[in-house]
Structure formats: structure tokens, C-alpha cells
Amino acid sequence: MQETIVRRETTTLPKAPNIRHTYMKPRIAVFIPAHNEEKSIEDCLQGLYDQSLPKGVDLDVYVIADNCTDRTEELAKAFGKEYKTNVNVIKTVNNKQRKVGALNTIWKQIYGDMLDIHYTEMTEYQQVYQRSVKAILGMDADSRLAPNALKYMWEGLMSARNIGGVMAKYTMRMPKKKSKLSKDDPYYEEKIASGQYGGPIARWWTHQQKQDMASWLLDLQYRGGSTYVLGGQATLFRPEALQDIVNNNKLDAPWQYESDVEDMLLTWQLQKSGWKTLISPKARCFVDAMKSYHAFRQQRNKWSSGTVDLLTNKDIDIKTRHTGRIWRSQGKMVMDLVIRVMFIALLTVSLATDQFVWSWIWLIPIGLASVLNIILAVKTPMSRPIDVILAGLLISPELYLLVNLMTFCQVWFEKLSTDKKDGWANQYMAESGQTKSKLTQGLLLLILLITSVVLACMYFRDYLTSSVVQEATHPYLMSGWIVLTYLTIFASLIMLRQIWSLRARHTA
Structure with missing residues (x-):
């Protein structure tokens, strides 16, 4: 059967009025919520562009420009045109739920909005496209996949039918030495503000976060590779698993804003529905560290507070093998x-x-x-x-x-x-x-x-x-x-x- 290959650079899910075939290549859809990420979005997209895709699989990238006031949208579109890749930029409208709302926005565009009171029948193209999405990669806009990381996560996800999500191993990027940056550089202030450079304290603080992450990853692997949180920086999901969360919990989309740790809540709900959640032993993703004490404390406060809420909230009633x-x-x-x-x-x-x-x-x-x-x-x-x-x-x-x-x-x-x-x-x-x-x-x-x-x-x-x-x-x-x-x-x-x-x- 002849194959229809879809290439697009539009800002919403494209329509195809004249469909002659009902087959479409299997594909991975990438969801990248981005709020004022002009400093990092190109690097994130470049990491995706450099990936070796599984044989016969296409890649569609969705950048959700979430209440942006900078050049995030412009740079993402320009990257898609320059490299001739399927980069689609979607702007949120009145989104008050930050990252969660951005992720749910693109989910609803592909899988429908359960809260829409007006019945809208999906076109044949939309139905075929929906079935062609075999995996969804959730990424932060300030993350970058190492070469072959996507292929390794795909192999892990497809290794068994009951695997709902596979997470890459995260490593914090070490800032370059601030002392090696010439103060005569006309872009000195801009480079310092970008966070790519740091002094001894910033570099030392970054390493402590790297070592903490390394300790956690080693412990998970020692226990078999199952994880109690599929981090939002880079995780490959099975769409059916996410749809189970929507159906079993009567939601309009998988991600929930009520929790400070939406990725942990989603992981626990996957496990409650019978899906396995694993880390990839080979896939690596480079992420930004909190370069100041204050930013680190606020991040950890959010993580720890969200974890404690999940552990003590009787209304959630989710118990997994990791709770103990x-x-x-x-x-x-x-x-x-x-x-x-x-x-x-x-x-x-x-x-x-x-x-x-x-x-x-x-x-x-x-x-x-x-x-x-x-x-x-x-x-x-x-x-x-x-x-x-x-x-x-x-x-x-x-x-x-x-x-x-x-x-x-x-x-x-x-x-x-x-x-x-x-x-x-x-x-x-x-x-x-x-x-x-x-x-x-x-x-x-x-x-x-x-x-x-x-x-x-x-x-x-x-x-x-x-x-x-x-x-x-x-x-x-x-x-x-x-x-x-x-x-x-x-x-x-x-x-x-x-x-x-x-x-x-x-x-x-």
C-alpha cells in the first residue's frame, strides 16, 4: 500500500481535505511547553534534530508558546523552516495553569477536548493521525537530548506492551568557567545573563545537584529500573497509557495542575492503572541546574511539598510499590x-x-x-x-x-x-x-x-x-x-x- 507522508509547518494541527489513503507512518509527537525560552529553545530543537529516529518512524515537534513575551515563537518557527523539520508552534490563550495547561492544550488538539459541549466529529485525517502517534515525548524547553537518546527510549517503550513511560537519565549541565570569558567580549553581559557561564560557587553548586541526581538514578537502577516519577524534562509515553489516566480519573487531559509535582502524580496514576514506569539505562538528557541557592530552595520546596501532599492526601488514594x-x-x-x-x-x-x-x-x-x-x-x-x-x-x-x-x-x-x-x-x-x-x-x-x-x-x-x-x-x-x-x-x-x-x- 502506498504511504502518505505528511510534512507541515503550521501553528495548529493541519487539515487534509483530500485523503486518498488511510495509512500514515508511525510517529513520535514531541510536546515542548515553553514560557519565554528564547535562550534555550533552539538548543532543545537542535538536540531533537540530531536524533537517530527508529526505522520507519517520523517525528513531529509541537512547541507550545505559553504566554510568551519574548522571541520563543519566532525562533521555533525559524528553526523549523531552516532545517525543514516538522516544528509546529501553538500559542496558548488565557492559560493560567502554566506548564500543565500548555501540555494539555496540545493533547486536546490531537485527542479532542472532553469539556467541549459542542460535538465536533474528527476528520478522517485527524483519526488517522491520532492512530499514527505511537509515542509522546514530553520535554522541557531548557533540556537537550544526547545523541541516540530518543532511539534508546523508544526501544525501552516498545520492549513490552505494559510499559507506559520511559524516562531519560538526567545530567545537569555544568556552567562554563566565568574566568575564561573575556570582559572585552561585546556579548559579555548577555552571555553571563544566559546562565552558560558561572563562577566557582555556581559550578560547585551545580555539581552537588548532579551528584544528588546520580545517586537517585543509581539507586533506581539497582532496584530494577522502575521509577516513581517520570520527570518532565524528557520522558517518552505510550499514548494509550495517558488515555487511561484520562478515562480512569474522569479528566479532560492527563496532566493535573492541582499538584506541585504533576509528573509524580501522573506516574503514580500510570502505575495504579497497571502500567510500568522505567528509566532508560542508555538515554541521557542534559538539563539546567538551579544556579543559585534561592532558586534551588524554591524548586526543592515545590518538589518536597508536592511529594508530601501526595503521600498524605487521602482523596488521591494512590498507593504504588514506591510509596513505602x-x-x-x-x-x-x-x-x-x-x-x-x-x-x-x-x-x-x-x-x-x-x-x-x-x-x-x-x-x-x-x-x-x-x-x-x-x-x-x-x-x-x-x-x-x-x-x-x-x-x-x-x-x-x-x-x-x-x-x-x-x-x-x-x-x-x-x-x-x-x-x-x-x-x-x-x-x-x-x-x-x-x-x-x-x-x-x-x-x-x-x-x-x-x-x-x-x-x-x-x-x-x-x-x-x-x-x-x-x-x-x-x-x-x-x-x-x-x-x-x-x-x-x-x-x-x-x-x-x-x-x-x-x-x-x-x-x-
Whole structure:
């Protein structure tokens, strides 16, 4: 049977009034929501253009220009014309649901709007086109697929009928050295503003996020490759699986704005419907990191808050094989917090009352943590020697953990309060520089607190080291150190298990 190959560069799903054949090549439809992404959209499209497609499969790209006030739409159209690719640009109208609304807009154009009260019969071409879409790739506009990534995800998706989605392995892009950029460059300010360049702190912060992502990916692969979140940066979905979410949950489109972690909610709903969700062992996608402390905190606040909402929301009633694991990770955060708070408190009181006794056995958990973080740093893609050294000295891991513990506490405090914040808006404002961090004020307050405690201990030293105070505090100190010892032993066993799992030849 002769094949009809469709090439188009229109802004909406094209119509074909004169159809002579009812066959169309199988295709992958790419959904790229883009809000003011003029700095990255061409790079994203270039990564798609460089892909090796599965044999006999076409690629259609849909860029959803979501409330854009920059040149995103213009640049996307120009790319499609220059490279003669199927790039279709769709503008949202009055979309207040940001990324979720943008994704649902193109979904409804292809699969119909369930909320449309006017019955519109699909044309023969639309029906054929709908059947020809065998996979949907959801991508962020600031992501770029590595060569052959799409083919690897396709192979994973088509390897079994019950696989609903396959996610690429994410790696944060390291900013180029700011020092290598000449200040005489006429585009100096523009390049700095683009985020492609950064100083030592920005590069160090990016690596911590890379290592955190690498640790998560290695853990998932060690457990068989099943994931509890198909990240929106680059995931290939089976259309039937997404349609199941729509039908089973009585939705008008798969993605839901009610959750701060729409990709995790969608993944859980896929698993509830019987679909497998996996990560590809070979496909890689390069994504942008949060290059500032403030933007990172707002992003993690949104992620953590959304995760906690899913875990505690009885109305959602979704339980997957991963729910217990996420609760255990929450418990581990509590244990990490308690261990550090107890250690600082016990150490402070012991030194102030002259009851501190050093024990060499304390080096065991420190040594295990050092070995674990060295292995993770080495297994992190494109790691630098300085990153491995700082990981071994536990400087970087402890600072990064401290920030995550602050986020953990903030999320649960907000959960227990009635003040519900818009995680989407907070993250966007932080990334665009509309809000500022209170890190400087916090550090000054911490320094003031430490200085006050030290001066107070020095001033009242004679009283604090008296036998009366020592006898009164000794039983509490002993009980505290015993509890801390048991917690540290348990944490050490967890680290041993992680070190053992990292012997596997998985790559991040």
C-alpha cells in the first residue's frame, strides 16, 4: 500500500481535505511547553534534530508558546523552516495553569477536548493521525537530548506492551568557567545573563545537584529500573497509557495542575492503572541546574511539598510499590536531622561542662560517609577532581544535606499550618530573579548565635565546670550519647548497604 507522508509547518494541527489513503507512518509527537525560552529553545530543537529516529518512524515537534513575551515563537518557527523539520508552534490563550495547561492544550488538539459541549466529529485525517502517534515525548524547553537518546527510549517503550513511560537519565549541565570569558567580549553581559557561564560557587553548586541526581538514578537502577516519577524534562509515553489516566480519573487531559509535582502524580496514576514506569539505562538528557541557592530552595520546596501532599492526601488514594520507599526516605531525613541536632547539642554541653571524651570509634561512620561520597562523586558524569576531594572531606555533602534538611523542615512546618503556597509561582519568581534569598541574614544570625554561646560559656566557665553542674548533667549526657550511638550505628548500616549496591556496574 502506498504511504502518505505528511510534512507541515503550521501553528495548529493541519487539515487534509483530500485523503486518498488511510495509512500514515508511525510517529513520535514531541510536546515542548515553553514560557519565554528564547535562550534555550533552539538548543532543545537542535538536540531533537540530531536524533537517530527508529526505522520507519517520523517525528513531529509541537512547541507550545505559553504566554510568551519574548522571541520563543519566532525562533521555533525559524528553526523549523531552516532545517525543514516538522516544528509546529501553538500559542496558548488565557492559560493560567502554566506548564500543565500548555501540555494539555496540545493533547486536546490531537485527542479532542472532553469539556467541549459542542460535538465536533474528527476528520478522517485527524483519526488517522491520532492512530499514527505511537509515542509522546514530553520535554522541557531548557533540556537537550544526547545523541541516540530518543532511539534508546523508544526501544525501552516498545520492549513490552505494559510499559507506559520511559524516562531519560538526567545530567545537569555544568556552567562554563566565568574566568575564561573575556570582559572585552561585546556579548559579555548577555552571555553571563544566559546562565552558560558561572563562577566557582555556581559550578560547585551545580555539581552537588548532579551528584544528588546520580545517586537517585543509581539507586533506581539497582532496584530494577522502575521509577516513581517520570520527570518532565524528557520522558517518552505510550499514548494509550495517558488515555487511561484520562478515562480512569474522569479528566479532560492527563496532566493535573492541582499538584506541585504533576509528573509524580501522573506516574503514580500510570502505575495504579497497571502500567510500568522505567528509566532508560542508555538515554541521557542534559538539563539546567538551579544556579543559585534561592532558586534551588524554591524548586526543592515545590518538589518536597508536592511529594508530601501526595503521600498524605487521602482523596488521591494512590498507593504504588514506591510509596513505602518514599516514606522511608522521609524517615531517613528525620534521622539525619536528629543525629546532627543531638551531636551539636551534646558536644556543646560536653565541652562547656568539661565532660567531653574522645573515642576513635567515631571515625567509623565518618570513614563510611567519606567512602560513599567518593564513590558517588566518581560515578557522577563529568565529575572533576576537586569534586571528588570535597566529597571525600565531607564538606560538600554536609553543606548540601544541610540545605535539604532546611527544606525538609520548612515543608513539614507548612504542611502542619494552613498557609498553602503556590510552589509553581514561587519557583518561577526565584528563577527570574523577582524574589531574593535570605541566606545572608541567616548566616549572620547563625554567626551571632555561635559567638554568643561561645562567649557565654567562657564567661560562666567556672560555674559550668563545677562539680554540681557536672553531676546534674552527666546522666542526661550519657543517655544522649547512647541514643546517638544507636542512631549512628543504624545510619552506618544504611551507608554500608549503599556502598554495597554501588558495586554494580550501573552508570548515572
